[in-house]
Amino acid sequence: MGNADLRSLASLREVEFAEIEGSVVAVDAHNWLYRYLTTTVKWTSDEVYTTADGTEVANLVGVVQGLPKFFEHDLTPVFVFDGAVTELKADEIAERREKREAAEERRAEAEAAGDAVEAARLEARTQRLTDTIQSTTRELFDLLDVPYVEAPAEGEAQCAHMAASERVDYAGSEDYDTLLFGAPRTLRQLTSKGNPELMDLAATLENLGLTREELIDAAMLCGTDFNEGVPGIGPKTALTEIREHGDLWAVLDARGAEIANAEAVRELFLNPPATDDYDVDRDIDPDVEAARRYVVEEWGVAADEVERGFERIEEAQVQTGLDRWT
Known part of the structure; x- marks a missing residue:
């Protein structure tokens, strides 16, 4: 589904950084x-x-x-x-x-x-x-x-x-x-x-008023990164068709249409390959001086293009509290 298509269906709102800090x-x-x-x-x-x-x-x-931007708002990426x-x-x-x-x-x-x-x-x-x-x-x-x-x-x-x-x-x-x-x-x-x-x-x-499976079906009717959509179906029509017929397969049958690898695409969205073999460590201790040497001396990037970024990282260490970083 194109970005504009899914954006028209998604629930979106602006949030203040204060709402998500930490x-x-x-x-x-x-x-x-x-x-x-x-x-x-x-x-x-x-x-x-x-x-x-x-x-x-x-x-x-x-x-x-x-x-x-992450560090200044106390976010751990x-x-x-x-x-x-x-x-x-x-x-x-x-x-x-x-x-x-x-x-x-x-x-x-x-x-x-x-x-x-x-x-x-x-x-x-x-x-x-x-x-x-x-x-x-x-x-x-x-x-x-x-x-x-x-x-x-x-x-x-x-x-x-x-x-x-x-x-x-x-x-x-x-x-x-x-x-x-x-x-x-x-x-x-x-x-x-x-x-x-x-x-x-x-x-x-x-x-x-949809389940996640029905949302995926609607997206697939419009087209995603993994499949071509059905000609003539945009987000509004996709919702109408899913609500009327129940699921992707029923819509395709009603229209006499098909989507290549439809079962595989649907399964990919529902159960994508993923790993749990990772750690999430919020105790970040950046070696800014070593990073500066790496970027400027080892790779020859112009110092004045990155100095302000490094300064902001150092300032964020103080602003968000040393107990947060070390």
Whole structure:
């Protein structure tokens, strides 16, 4: 289901940080990191984050600029990295690759035409989480004592599982799929200015008069990352059809339609691969000086681009109380 489709069904409200301070949030690392990565690339000279051999580590700038928001509001992030990509998502991954390649071609044309602004905009669209970005992000998290979890498959599914098992207080993602994966409460807009947005599963189901299974069925009728929807069905029609016919299979029968791998997709949302082999430690003790050396000296990132982020992390240690951090 497209983001706009599921947003129109979800129960959402803005929350003050004071309402959620002291909480632990399982953050979809791919989702969070990609947003900071693309923003850094779009608005920062590539000389800032490119090593002498041409390796790009814009992620290090993004991490240092993004983490303070958690610490300043007394939130403990537990970042969840994607594991193996499910075969059901192969078409989605291929489509993203095609879009990235098309953006790369347009970027080259913009550069040749001397359009630096358009080239920078398109450069942001070509970003992907390379092996170097993956490894250096984890190494920086280790230095800053930020916990992270390796998911067996989809990161947002693992976040939802952690929130549903109540080992963390919230899932954290811009992806509405956490709702379908069963996250009771998801914090959105953690990479944006201002307060976050709370997406509530129980309130969503109550407002719509649906079970979680019926919500998944409605989403599948519209289309998700794992399946094509039924032509002509949007969120309102999907709700009407589910209420009238009862479930996905009855709707498909009534319309003479089909969804490839429908049973597998539905099962994926209901029982996604997830692990309980992790610890949630709220006692964070970041070694800011070691992290600063790692980013600036080892990877050559311009010091003035990350210094304020490191200062904010140090200030947060004092603001939230040393007993909270050590």
